[in-house]
Amino acid sequence: MLGTATVVLTGCLGVETTPEKSAAKAAKAANTVAHQKGVTVGKANASIKVEDAVVVQDPNGVAAVVRVKNTGPTQASLPVGITVTDARGRKLYANDVPGLDPSLTSLPVLAAGEEVDWVNNQILVAGRAAKVAAVVGAAKGNAPGALPKIALAGIAAGQDEDGFYAKGTIRNESSVAQQRIVITCVARDGDRVTAAGRAVIDRLEPAKDLKKPTTFTVFFIGDPKQARLACAAPPTVLEEGGAK
Structure with a gap:
């Protein structure tokens, strides 16, 4: 079950030195990436409807927001492919490059009848983004x-020297510890997306094992003022012994 919330905003010989170790690690990482493959989405999933796909841009970068709805049974590990173009239709970015975090190329789960926003806020382009497919x-x-139940609460908006943000608490109401769970927040003024962002929590233990609430902060691309804010956090580990 998706956690959701909605608010309205206002050198010695034979010894490897530190530089050598760093170079070796960098070479190993580069070799790993070179043998990876980016996400490739072939035939579209007939049960998952893309209801809307937009981009938001400000000096901090570009965020793509894809609104999806599941018209079929609950489905897990859904690949999401996006291509960002400018006003002339020229390709600026696609998430088919190797090495991306899985959360930028897939949705962990979508329950039957569920409708949710998927956000990629790590898009850097030269020029003005206009559309996303x-x-x-x-x-x-x-x-x-x-599905494990994740609950969001106490969401409040604010602004500081780093820009607009939303803060809140996230609670794992299941007995299954979650790994790299993503909280997405999208601001809409009517039907228009005005801002979007996301935050990642590496590990979220069951609430019963925690002494205090787990907090999160989502920083926005765009301006969320006077907009309706919807946040969600789909579970990433769906059952005991499972992995993302």
Whole structure:
């Protein structure tokens, strides 16, 4: 089950030195990336409807927001492919390059009848982004009968020297520890997306094992003032012993 919330805003010989170790690590990482493949989405998933796909841009970068709805059964590990273009239709970015975090190329789960925003806020382009095309592919994972419940609460907006943000608490109401769970927040003025952002929590233990609430901060691309803010946090580990 997706956690959702909505608010309205206002050198010695034979010894490897530190530089040598760093160079070796960099070479290993480069070799790993060179053998990776980026996400490729072939045939679109007939059960997942892309209801809207837009870009938001400000001096901090570009965020792509893809609104999807599941018209079929619950599905897990859904690849999401996007291509960002300028006003003339020239390609500026696509998330088919190797080495991207899985959360920038896929959606962990989408329950039957669920409608949610998927956000990629790590898009750097030269020029002005105008459009984004999105396609969701076939599920690559198995979904259990019941999904872990993630709850968001206490969401409040603010602004500081780093820009606009939203803060809140996230609670894992299941017994399954979550890994790299992503909180997305999208601001809409009517039907128009005015801002979007996301935050990542590396590990979220079950709430019963925690002494205090887990907080998060989402920084926005765009301006969320006077807009309706919707936040969500789909679970990433769907059952005991599972992995993202």
